[in-house]
Amino acid sequence: DAMVIQNPRYQVTQFGKPVTLSCSQTLNHNVMYWYQQKSSQAPKLLFHYYDKDFNNEADTPDNFQSRRPNTSFCFLDIRSPGLGDAAMYLCATSRALPGTGGDIQYFGAGTRLSVL
Amino acid sequence: GQQLNQSPQSMFIQEGEDVSMNCTSSSIFNTWLWYKQEPGEGPVLLIALYKAGELTSNGRLTAQFGITRKDSFLNISASIPSDVGIYFCAGHLDGSRLTFGEGTQLTVNP
Numbered sequence: 001d002a003m004v005i006q007n008p009r010y011q012v013t014q015f016g017k018p019v020t021l022s023c024s025q026t027l028n029h030n031v032m033y034w035y036q037q038k039s040s041q042a043p044k045l046l047f048h049y050y051d052k053d054f055n056n057e058a059d060t061p062d063n064f065q066s067r068r069p070n071t072s073f074c075f076l077d078i079r080s081p082g083l084g085d086a087a088m089y090l091c092a093t094s095r096a097l098p099g100t101g102g103d104i105q106y107f108g109a110g111t112r113l114s115v116l
Numbered sequence: 117g118q119q120l121n122q123s124p125q126s127m128f129i130q131e132g133e134d135v136s137m138n139c140t141s142s143s144i145f146n147t148w149l150w151y152k153q154e155p156g157e158g159p160v161l162l163i164a165l166y167k168a169g170e171l172t173s174n175g176r177l178t179a180q181f182g183i184t185r186k187d188s189f190l191n192i193s194a195s196i197p198s199d200v201g202i203y204f205c206a207g208h209l210d211g212s213r214l215t216f217g218e219g220t221q222l223t224v225n226p
Contacts, residue, residue, distance in 0.1 A: 004158075006158075040202075040219070040221075041218070041219075042204060042216035042217065042218055042219060043159070043204075043216055045213050045214070057213075090158050090159070092158075098147075098208040098213060098214055103147070103208075104149070104161060104164055105149075105161075105214060106161065107151075107158035107159045107160070108158050109156075109157050109158045110156070110157065110158045112156065
């Protein structure tokens with residue numbers, strides 16, 4: 001059974017129309033991550049939550065926001081999607097932060113976002 | 117910043133052949149991970165390595181954490197068509213974000 005679940009699997013939005021991607025986990029992990037992955041590239045970390053503490057990567061555009069209302073759920077909000085935001089968005093979880101033990105990251109199946 | 121150089125970028129092999137790919141870093145890593153990603157799916161963890169010199173197997177897969185802590189390799193023996201995908205190495209220092217290699221695209225011809 002899937003432990004990190006992303007919905008929807010495919011999302012189509014219009015240029016400039018806000019969109020929200022969803023991630024849920026059944027692992028009860030403390031850390032949840034959002035990555036952006038463009039074709040044939042490695043995943044790029046956007047931000048992560050350790051419990052309720054939000055940590056933004058320095059080069060993540062302001063257009064990307066996140067919410068974590070509880071341990072199980074985390075959302076990625078793209079306020080005004082541009083054509084360059086079309087990508088696969090991956091959610092991952094880990095029990096602990098990198099380097100602290102229990103830090104293996106488990107990924108969801110991803111949401112493929114298209115921007116028209 | 118940390119960089120992982122993964123090679124080769126792509127491989128085209130015949131079913132039954134053995135495969136080897138590797139990653140090198142400019143920094144010492146404390147953990148090495150190998151993931152496989154199939155088209156339209158998220159990365160799936162194959163092997164995790166925690167100690168320098170560690171050699172770990174998972175079925176037909178074998179990975180090693182280099183003695184210098186700056187490299188790791190992944191071997192796949194007797195490849196089959198379902199081995200097709202992109203293989204990513206990843207690693208981190210204590211307290212740092214997970215850094216990914218650029219991936220090795222594996223194609224297996226039946």
